[in-house]
Amino acid sequence: MVGKPNRQVAVFGAGYIGLVTGACLAELGHRVVVRDISADKISLLKAGDVPIYEPGLGDMIARNKERLTFTLDLREALDGAEVAYVCVDTPPSASGDADLSKVWSVVRSLEGASHLKAVAVKSTVPVGTGTRVRAALDAAGLAHVGYAANPEFTAEGTAVNDFMHPDRIVVGASDEATARLIAELHEGVDGPVVVMDVRSAEMVKLASNALLATKISFINEIATLCEKTGADVEDVAGAVGLDHRLGRHFLRPGIGWGGSCFPKDSEALRQLANNTGYHLQLLSAVIEVNNLQKRRAVQKLKDALGDLAGARVALLGLTFKPGTDDMREAPSAVLAARLLAEGAEVRCWDPMARPAETEPWTSTSRHASPEAAVEGADAAIVVTEWPQLREVDWAQTAAVMRRPVMFDGRNMLDPAEMRAAGWTYMSVGRP
Structure with missing residues (x-):
């Protein structure tokens, strides 16, 4: 325990953000009740099991x-609560805007909770949502309850550490008392508190993720140009990243970004701009580059193998990044769907992924190891940079394939070593 138990907090949503928020606030000494509408999730949590994989989270809980x-x-969640945290998901709607139905469900449920001192939203929402929530609280007789936008900046795989040691704690509050209250909840967290108005706080989250996505798409475009000119993107990115004005983070070429935040938040920001009559040209290009990057991987296999009809292709890694079991917007889904559309047989390996029982996954096969996935295959694609892939005997593995062709979509293996092991090896932006 870092701080002193001094607040009662209700957290709505037992997903990645809600569980990390609840566990970390409890670690800081607060009394926390996490409420969710999924009976399966709550049953698991009450039994001591965590329904998601996040390093350190189970131990903290x-x-x-x-x-x-x-x-x-x-009623149990709100009983005695001083602060209600909204941590539900806001997926894209059919129009591309954020679907706020779960946010509004939580807000409506607060009617009558006159003992609350503040409502804080961690969910990623469009700029202006706070104004609408404020009006709804006022109409529900909760005008005395403060409102705050307190966006999260945690990354899956490092979320617990990111909460406890953040670059910044952004608090957009409707009044000074609410700003102080939210700041006090974070006493013991190793990071500066930055206070601003609600709309600016809402924009910070969207702008941050859009900028990170831009860096990835930018280096992927440079990688394509490196392939055409004979330059090595690893050397280029390394030297560019030494510039203190730019930094090394997110200058890693690959098959594109995915996950629960970058795709959703980039599209939400673009739709927010469109709704105001302004077209974000740069962000639109960033999204387009990312969409094309996955398809370029399939094209590289076609160039190497010819017709993919009847070819066996192994996807090595399915989650959108290592260290998580999250499959949301994972590049592997696009790769699997495109390969199946080309007539290929798709074989898969991942140590953590739990693909849904839907297409394209119902048309693929799962294997217990990378070696099993590539046996008898014509090609393999490194999709997720799981460390287990560095331990594979690639020379021995090449010998059990029909055609040892690899596209390393994460540049995690050494080109010279792979070619010496008998592979036709391709990567991103390396000659």
């Missing part, structure tokens, strides 16, 4: 079991 509880019951 177990360590704080006296201050951290889970419930399906709204």
